[in-house]
Amino acid sequence: MDPVRNPYSPGAGRKPAALVGRDDALRAWDTSLQRVRIGRTDQPFVLYGLRGVGKTVLLSEFRRNAARKDWIVAQVEAGTGKSLRELIGEALYASLADLARPSAGRRLLKGLRTALSFKASYDATGTWGFGMDLSGTPGGGADTGILETDLKKLIKDLAEAAAEEEVGLAILIDEAQDLDDGELATLCTVAHAAAQDDWPVLFAFAGLPSLPRILAEARSYAERFQYTRIQQLDADVVAEALTIPAALEEAEWDDAAVEVVVGASGRYPYFLQQFGQETWNAATGPRIDEAAARLGVAQGNNQLDNGFFRARWDRATRSEQAYLRAMAADGDNGSPSGEIAARLSRKLTSLGPTRASLIAKGLVYAPEHGVVAFTVPGMAAFIDRQMLE
Template identity: 25%
Template sequence: MAMNPFKPTAGKMPPILIGRESAIEEFTEGLDNGAGAPGRIMLVTGQRGFGKTVLLTEFRRIASERKWQVISETASPGVAQRLIDALASNGPHIEQASISPSIGIPGIANASLGQINLSSNTIPLTLRNAISKRLQSGKIGKGKGILITIDETQAASIDDLVAIATAVQHVTTSIDETDIPDTEKKGVAIVFAGLPSVVNDLVNDNVTTFLRRALRCELDNVPLLDVKNAFLESVVDSGKTMNDDDAWRAAQATDGYPYMVQLVGYYMWQSAQRRHSDVITGDDIAAGIADAQIAFDDAVCAPALDGLKSAEIEFLHALTADYPKATAIGDITSRTGRSRSWVNKYRAALIKDRVIRSAGHGLVAFAVPHLGEYLKRTA
């Protein structure tokens, strides 16, 4: 039985990581080029649906293939404690923990700065020491190390993230100061992934200035020609066919948005499959686009508005009259009846969160595909 090659589920590996080749290459080179290589510390940013989680999955696959140990975490309260638990999983049982800067662990009393109390005896064990101990273990070979991926960084406290970044900084510095050849040094690699504003806050924190030297990977829309070619290649590999014009029509409907690429691909392929046909037709494309739009609204457009202030929603509604074209700042001022300073304030906030983007001098447009259309329909 033929299997649908498109994977729109969050974090599920798609058949082709189109448009992400340079990020994958830089990460791979970071692991292969030894201690101190730039690709070992990366910051991946992008809006929801741009493929951050998928990219982290690929990074972990690459690291595992190279015999690195991998620790994967999704940021949420207690992420720093869970990292220590994972690193010390083969060691004594951890009874209580706190990580510098001061972080309260739910259900556990605060400990002194960076100290962990063990059941066997009391030994100061910071996150830094937990990483160092795992690196010194015989389970990690020469020139290998530990990869830590932190997804959804916007869900973690800045204190947690600073603590993790600081620990990695100290471990990396200690490794660099040894006289072991770089090719034999055991190292640590870390990748933070999240929405742009939160990752920017992490970089700009005075405690984690070393992250300003990290490789930045800002995920953006995929060129439509690449999308079209990926559709053609994936469809053929799955045992079906489609013509060039239909592939281009499907690509245009995605706006190059990675999640929409997977949705359109999935539903157009499934439409042909329901007909027991090996040919994806124009009707399948139309059905796929319609089904993909519904799924995209629920998974991307609605969540993109969650947590926005009422003033920000008001600002966005002022853009819908021009959608899909850009809107002049002066028109937003007149449509909302607000002052120029009010408009400038929320323009800056929405650009920072990548909900809108600058579209030229005095112009803004939606940064999330189809969001303007969604707002029109739900107004």
């Protein structure tokens, strides 16, 4: 069928044509947006799960929903080599620039002035100005160099500015587990202060399955945040991720074709998009049959092996790859650290640096004490295929 009209879009954080199976999380976020309007606030949202389950897609939908209500919004991705200070400062600029105007109210002008001081705290040569002279405006003070002090001042003043505009402030952090300990602790502290004083601000964090533990270790009260584990799509809606986009292009899936793709995907959204895209291209249409689905899965697996999985495998050193091979014997279920050491004929303590490096690279995580697991579903099978080559 026409590849130009292919409705499937595999890729990191790319919104699918049909965002299915996430209604509960979206409904909860929308409820919180509405609560802010009437002066009630909620604890931060925390989305956690393996890679490929759609956390970034969902977080971005949170952002879009807030932006549609004209909120001040900043969405950032940790682990990019930039500090949290710089990430948040730069992400806020577009929303603030849209609000800036000479007739702005006192609180908005104060928030803009504070944002300028926050910018100066990490970029003394910055050229922000919002097209206005704010030199005589109250505000500022977010440039002490102490992250907790500066970020709290920024969030408070911008939240008050948002309230003056009858909207709210949303701060969304993707890959939150990659923030350093001090940045995580600061975010928890500021979010806690915002909840205590009813600032009209919502926080949302997304990250790997280890994120709840990391947040709780940063600040004990993070245990009260709203945690949502993002997993595979439920069996009763997973087919819609394939059939709805096709119907929008006047195409239809055979039940057997759906079964092939759903089974091969493990109901993981990323894999559904990859197999859906390849199956569409393999089909003659307008009906997508089982033969096209089987070919699409084969071609999709080849794409995943050469991209999605290969990129992660190649980031590991030889010794780290040996560690991953030892893990692969247990599939995607997780491996006891002691068992890995036994398979490699190594002392457990000698493998500590390798394990720490793999965690830092985001290739494995520790679901519980003494156990490690792959952050990517299907990684064990990929490693098995490499060993057969």
